[in-house]
Amino acid sequence: MSNDTFLRALRREPVEYTPVWMMRQAGRYLPEYRETRAQAGGIQDLFANPELACEVTLQPLRRFDLDAAILFSDILTIPDALGLGLYFETGEGPRFRNPVQNEAAITRLKVLQTEKDLPYVLDAVRLIRRELNGRVPLIGFSGSPWTLATYMVEGGSSKDFARIKTLAYEQPQVLQHLLGVLTESVADYLCAQIRSGAQAVQLFDTWGGALSAAAYRKFSLQPMQSIVEHVKAAHPDIPVIVFTKNGGLWLDGILETACDCIGLDWTMDIGVARQQVGERVALQGNMDPAILRASPAVIRQEVADILAAYGHGNGHIFNLGHGITPDIPPEHAGAFIDAVHELSPAYHQ
Amino acid sequence: MSNDTFLRALRREPVEYTPVWMMRQAGRYLPEYRETRAQAGGIQDLFANPELACEVTLQPLRRFDLDAAILFSDILTIPDALGLGLYFETGEGPRFRNPVQNEAAITRLKVLQTEKDLPYVLDAVRLIRRELNGRVPLIGFSGSPWTLATYMVEGGSSKDFARIKTLAYEQPQVLQHLLGVLTESVADYLCAQIRSGAQAVQLFDTWGGALSAAAYRKFSLQPMQSIVEHVKAAHPDIPVIVFTKNGGLWLDGILETACDCIGLDWTMDIGVARQQVGERVALQGNMDPAILRASPAVIRQEVADILAAYGHGNGHIFNLGHGITPDIPPEHAGAFIDAVHELSPAYHQ
Numbered sequence: 001m002s003n004d005t006f007l008r009a010l011r012r013e014p015v016e017y018t019p020v021w022m023m024r025q026a027g028r029y030l031p032e033y034r035e036t037r038a039q040a041g042g043i044q045d046l047f048a049n050p051e052l053a054c055e056v057t058l059q060p061l062r063r064f065d066l067d068a069a070i071l072f073s074d075i076l077t078i079p080d081a082l083g084l085g086l087y088f089e090t091g092e093g094p095r096f097r098n099p100v101q102n103e104a105a106i107t108r109l110k111v112l113q114t115e116k117d118l119p120y121v122l123d124a125v126r127l128i129r130r131e132l133n134g135r136v137p138l139i140g141f142s143g144s145p146w147t148l149a150t151y152m153v154e155g156g157s158s159k160d161f162a163r164i165k166t167l168a169y170e171q172p173q174v175l176q177h178l179l180g181v182l183t184e185s186v187a188d189y190l191c192a193q194i195r196s197g198a199q200a201v202q203l204f205d206t207w208g209g210a211l212s213a214a215a216y217r218k219f220s221l222q223p224m225q226s227i228v229e230h231v232k233a234a235h236p237d238i239p240v241i242v243f244t245k246n247g248g249l250w251l252d253g254i255l256e257t258a259c260d261c262i263g264l265d266w267t268m269d270i271g272v273a274r275q276q277v278g279e280r281v282a283l284q285g286n287m288d289p290a291i292l293r294a295s296p297a298v299i300r301q302e303v304a305d306i307l308a309a310y311g312h313g314n315g316h317i318f319n320l321g322h323g324i325t326p327d328i329p330p331e332h333a334g335a336f337i338d339a340v341h342e343l344s345p346a347y348h349q
Numbered sequence: 350m351s352n353d354t355f356l357r358a359l360r361r362e363p364v365e366y367t368p369v370w371m372m373r374q375a376g377r378y379l380p381e382y383r384e385t386r387a388q389a390g391g392i393q394d395l396f397a398n399p400e401l402a403c404e405v406t407l408q409p410l411r412r413f414d415l416d417a418a419i420l421f422s423d424i425l426t427i428p429d430a431l432g433l434g435l436y437f438e439t440g441e442g443p444r445f446r447n448p449v450q451n452e453a454a455i456t457r458l459k460v461l462q463t464e465k466d467l468p469y470v471l472d473a474v475r476l477i478r479r480e481l482n483g484r485v486p487l488i489g490f491s492g493s494p495w496t497l498a499t500y501m502v503e504g505g506s507s508k509d510f511a512r513i514k515t516l517a518y519e520q521p522q523v524l525q526h527l528l529g530v531l532t533e534s535v536a537d538y539l540c541a542q543i544r545s546g547a548q549a550v551q552l553f554d555t556w557g558g559a560l561s562a563a564a565y566r567k568f569s570l571q572p573m574q575s576i577v578e579h580v581k582a583a584h585p586d587i588p589v590i591v592f593t594k595n596g597g598l599w600l601d602g603i604l605e606t607a608c609d610c611i612g613l614d615w616t617m618d619i620g621v622a623r624q625q626v627g628e629r630v631a632l633q634g635n636m637d638p639a640i641l642r643a644s645p646a647v648i649r650q651e652v653a654d655i656l657a658a659y660g661h662g663n664g665h666i667f668n669l670g671h672g673i674t675p676d677i678p679p680e681h682a683g684a685f686i687d688a689v690h691e692l693s694p695a696y697h698q
Contacts, residue, residue, distance in 0.1 A: 160639065161639065162639065162674075165637070169639075169642070169651075170643050170647065211616070211637075212616060212637050213615075213616060213618035213621070214654065246595060249597045249598060249617060249618075267558065267560070267595065267598060269562040269598075272562070288564070290514035290515070291514075291518055293514065293515045293518070294519050295519065305563065321561075325509065
């Protein structure tokens, strides 16, 4: 591989500079993405088509000096493959035709068999690896069981998670059944992505932070721990990243999953996080994506502050604290990536 | 006063049981509130009318054995009085006719003079104190400067705080001017409420948790610290509560404000919080309001778990981790309050 900086940083090995990628780097802020998507029809026509998924995965790498590619796909491919009928309503985000809102619907769910149920994702992984041709590593990913379950029970995005929290507190055994199906499914999905060529994987736990500390442990962390164990048993050399948005309070818990890297959102001081868990795990993050709306000089200063907070030494992968938003000028994303590359070598001497 | 348990708990003095109140306890989940509001016209007709504000403040105390009353008012009375033109759009929440979105608009703002600009709030405080007749203490409140500023700059509720964060990073001195006006205004507002009869005050920092650790300190915590200093200088015996939603990572910082009590949302384990800061400050919280949708038996178990997590001794005020939502059956709120009163004496022997 011509650039394995990202993989070395995940193993907390020495690197020459801090590697950087952006959550949602293949996305709507790029005019070429919007064009490809408009030609294809909609987002589902992109991620279900391996050639187009490959194309949009590679688009940000043509513009920017990124240290990793991440598979372009939707976080909700698993529930869709389980029969929930994913669709997208303009301005409303993802929806399901058949949400699972009672015990009977949840009991009927069968564990995902990725090779059979989501072949297009694996085809995309293989194609991207071939097209990347060793330039940078490819990250595979999945939503966490809890995060997938929120969409499956609520029927789409939610503000207060009323349905799934009622399920969690009134019928915890039913929710645990759903989480069990998803845990096995996500483990199968990630292992299949790895067999097809993914060189690291990330669990996106977007909504774990909506839970209490105790409920997070039961309903979000424990399933993720099972997945990490499963993936590590089959693929001990593939680094696993666990990202719980608003999970800064629970780093010690996340560490127990035995993941290689913890993703941080911007609310956590990365220096404090390093003091707490940095001897045992790599840290990924954590600039507020809102800062990309500011001028390149402001972006550069924020990068400098985060690098200084992390300090000298290994184990830092630079990223945003959440996905880049559609309104960001691409040249601001470029200024961000360049700043990381220009300012970080001083911390690796 | 016939029941000063709440005030003693705020001072971390011995109590016979853990006092309890609920954020937004006077609100839409109560049919009598909905009736009063429908008769009045809208929410603005409620909080701008001292008799009606008094009536809805007292409604939950007629139903439940609450240990404190909280002034019924809107969090956005200050910006309204500063000329922003508050209105409410059905299903959309609060809006401003004249948001302040540039330097000129912000520079024109003048500091609130509560006695002159918001006499109806002070009339309500006096009336409620008279009607309470010493039954339980009355809490006054204000939004934090950062939280008020988010609404004033965004023009209403916001999902990603795009405008105010751009202001924060591009023109920090302009935002600091706005926060300065609001800091003086909030301090004046709280002191006026205290002079009119409020026996404790709470700062609601609903949106501080949307900031990075460093930005929280600059834009939300520092203004709150100035306000606490100002209030304490004028009224050293009045307890001050600071509540930052999603502020669990920053308890040591919040402690520096010299507040008497830190409000916790449900993401923080209250036992961990007590270990961290509980020798120096009282703690208020922190049940997930979503649990009030579950059955009374589940609510009771959750109350038991939170009491056990806090443990024996003084300094705990029970509350929800955020406001009670309109869909909660009132009898579930009653089960919550009764459970606190029935289960907590064991922790105060």
